[in-house]
Amino acid sequence: xxxxxxxxxxxxxxxxxxxxxxxxxxxxxxxxxxxxxxxxxxxxxxxxxxxxxxxxxxxxxxxxxxxxxxxxxxxxxxxxxxxxxxxxxxxxxxxxxxxxxxxxxxxxxxxxxxxxxxxxxxxxxxxxxxxxxxxxxxxxxxxxxxxxxxxxxxxxxxxxxxxxxxxxxxxxxxxxxxxxxxxxxxxxxxxxxxxxxxxxxxxxxxxxxxxxxxxxxxxxxxxxxxxxxxxxxxxxxxxxxxxxxxxxxxxxx
Amino acid sequence: xxxxxxxxxxxxxxxxxxxxxxxxxxxxxxxxxxxxxxxxxxxxxxxxxxxxxxxxxxxxxxxxxxxxxxxxxxxxxxxxxxxxxxxxxxxxxxxxxxxxxxxxxxxxxxxxxxxxxxxxxxxxxxxxxxxxxxxxxxxxxxxxxxxxxxxxxxxxxxxxxxxxxxxxxxxxxxxxxxxxxxxxxxxxxxxxxxxxxxxxxxxxxxxxxxxxxxxxxxxxxxxxxxxxxxxxxxxxxxxxxxxxxxxxxxxxxxxxxxxxxxxxx
Numbered sequence: 416x417x418x419x420x421x422x423x424x425x426x427x428x429x430x431x432x433x434x435x436x437x438x439x440x441x442x443x444x445x446x447x448x449x450x451x452x453x454x455x456x457x458x459x460x461x462x463x464x465x466x467x468x469x470x471x472x473x474x475x476x477x478x479x480x481x482x483x484x485x486x487x488x489x490x491x492x493x494x495x496x497x498x499x500x501x502x503x504x505x506x507x508x509x510x511x512x513x514x515x516x517x518x519x520x521x522x523x524x525x526x527x528x529x530x531x532x533x534x535x536x537x538x539x540x541x542x543x544x545x546x547x548x549x550x551x552x553x554x555x556x557x558x559x560x561x562x563x564x565x566x567x568x569x570x571x572x573x574x575x576x577x578x579x580x581x582x583x584x585x586x587x588x589x590x591x592x593x594x595x596x597x598x599x600x601x602x603x604x605x606x607x608x609x610x611x612x613x614x615x616x617x618x619x620x621x622x623x624x625x626x627x628x629x630x631x632x633x634x635x636x637x638x639x640x641x642x643x644x645x646x647x648x649x650x651x652x653x654x655x656x657x658x659x660x661x662x663x664x665x666x667x668x
Numbered sequence: 669x670x671x672x673x674x675x676x677x678x679x680x681x682x683x684x685x686x687x688x689x690x691x692x693x694x695x696x697x698x699x700x701x702x703x704x705x706x707x708x709x710x711x712x713x714x715x716x717x718x719x720x721x722x723x724x725x726x727x728x729x730x731x732x733x734x735x736x737x738x739x740x741x742x743x744x745x746x747x748x749x750x751x752x753x754x755x756x757x758x759x760x761x762x763x764x765x766x767x768x769x770x771x772x773x774x775x776x777x778x779x780x781x782x783x784x785x786x787x788x789x790x791x792x793x794x795x796x797x798x799x800x801x802x803x804x805x806x807x808x809x810x811x812x813x814x815x816x817x818x819x820x821x822x823x824x825x826x827x828x829x830x831x832x833x834x835x836x837x838x839x840x841x842x843x844x845x846x847x848x849x850x851x852x853x854x855x856x857x858x859x860x861x862x863x864x865x866x867x868x869x870x871x872x873x874x875x876x877x878x879x880x881x882x883x884x885x886x887x888x889x890x891x892x893x894x895x896x897x898x899x900x901x902x903x904x905x906x907x908x909x910x911x912x913x914x915x916x917x918x919x920x921x922x923x924x925x926x927x928x929x930x931x932x933x
Contacts, residue, residue, distance in 0.1 A: 453853040454824050558711060584850075587710040587880045589924040614853040617928035658858040660883040662925055666907035667704065667890045 417480050419444040419575060419608050420465065425474030427460055427632075434460050436632045438474070444575070445606040447598060449619035449640065451655060452629035458612045461629070462578045465610065466497050493523060496574035500581035502561035506553040512539075512564050513549035519571040541605075542567045542597060559590035566597065576608045577601075583618050591615075595622045616659050620644055628652045671741040672698035673874055674722070674842055679735035680748070681717050681726070681898075691730065692717050692898045701841065702872040704865075706885030706906065708921065709895035715878045718895070719844050722876075723759045724750070740841070757787065760835035762864075764847035766827035770819040776803065776830050777815025783837040802833040807863060825856035829863070836867065843868055845877045849884060861888055882925050886910060894918050 418441040463469040636649035737745040780799035
């Protein structure tokens with residue numbers, strides 16, 4: 416099966432420094448792939464190369480078998496969408512949830528005016544928000560609700576791939592799991608493909624099929640999510656996993 | 669009974685714009701010398717405001733409306749009024765985002781030396797030496813070179829180490845930590861928590877560690893307070909709160925974390 420996205424021997428240079436080095440990565444449709452690594456390992460750069468925000472210096476980036484270069488078609492740009500870390504920053508504070516989604520639906524999907532209200536409600540339904548949120552401004556929403564709106568906005572244009580860069584890092588633990596469940600649900604119901612970038616290894620394991628471990632611009636391991644935790648292959652993978660803080664039920668000695 | 673190092677009684681915080689609503693209501697707790705206390709709760713629960721009230725760093729427009737705070741038996745807040753600012757020197761703060769907390773135009777060595785000089789009255793030369801000691805203490809290699817770095821030349825973990833050194837430069841008896849590891853990756857996070865633990869143990873510095881990460885708190889703190897909607901809803905020894913939570917909300921926090929940890933332990 417042709418992967419949805421295929422990254423082949425891809426490198427990114429910035430001045431003299433190699434930010435990404437010989438990355439090879441295939442992503443199949445309707446899967447969630449995690450990218451983990453410490454700060455500065457190149458996770459976010461990889462995301463930005465895929466979304467087209469950063470140019471690559473060598474290698475290939477294939478989307479459904481076709482080369483994705485700096486001049487992407489409108490269609491290709493629509494198919495790859497981004498969800499950012501901080502929903503407090505990524506949403507325009509002056510535009511209501513309804514207007515934000517309606518604008519995308521009319522302009523990108525060509526939804527007719529008389530169908531707009533229903534389509535906006537359907538979109539909000541996908542992320543488990545009621546139509547009551549249509550007149551709300553981002554400032555009136557909680558962090559979790561805002562991240563749901565940000566996901567709805569990405570879904571408004573019918574993307575095939577969501578690139579999510581630390582989408583749950585700014586959320587509290589109890590809200591975090593509900594957003595993670597939402598990604599899984601969207602994968603299973605819409606066949607959505609997700610590249611999930613995070614330094615939160617427990618979140619990544621919870622939500623992903625496969626996990627890629629990065630270190631200093633290189634991809635040092637790719638493993639099944641559960642398997643990475645029980646049998647990490649790379650020393651970076653072992654290090655990251657052994658450093659995960661766990662609930663300590665025994666008290667401090 | 670001995671006088672506790674820190675004693676907070678019936679603390680209320682409110683916004684000047686809307687004085688009828690308490691942002692933090694009726695918080696009481698105390699802390700012994702060298703003890704470690706975690707405050708957990710979601711964003712907006714009032715945990716950071718409570719911490720800031722202790723050190724006088726409340727955001728503009730938010731004030732103490734009632735309550736008493738004593739440090740080493742001396743009142744610093746009495747019946748809602750700040751009466752003694754000097755005693756606050758006993759506290760030092762470590763912030764969430766080290767980039768915002770450091771002066772971008774100041775070399776790390778100069779920053780630490782100045783803090784030491786202001787607090788101790790030592791000479792410039794002695795303060796310079798002390799700055800190098802502090803950098804060494806928080807585990808940054810190549811001390812002399814590191815002292816010449818500006819914040820942007822440091823990694824996130826090193827910046828947080830410098831923040832910790834800046835806090836220790838005041839020789840505090842209480843270290844107040846506001847989500848100090850939230851912005852860091854797991855490996856760096858664990859290193860910083862261990863560093864806080866060992867440095868404070870060696871010096872008998874008490875720690876209040878505010879975080880929404882229950883796991884990190886359980887690795888560091890002997891006791892724990894759970895806050896929700898501005899109130900302190902549960903407290904106790906960390907192990908007993910985790911093993912036997914009394915409130916539904918606390919159980920939910922623990923369950924959410926357990927769900928993520930799964931059967932992998």
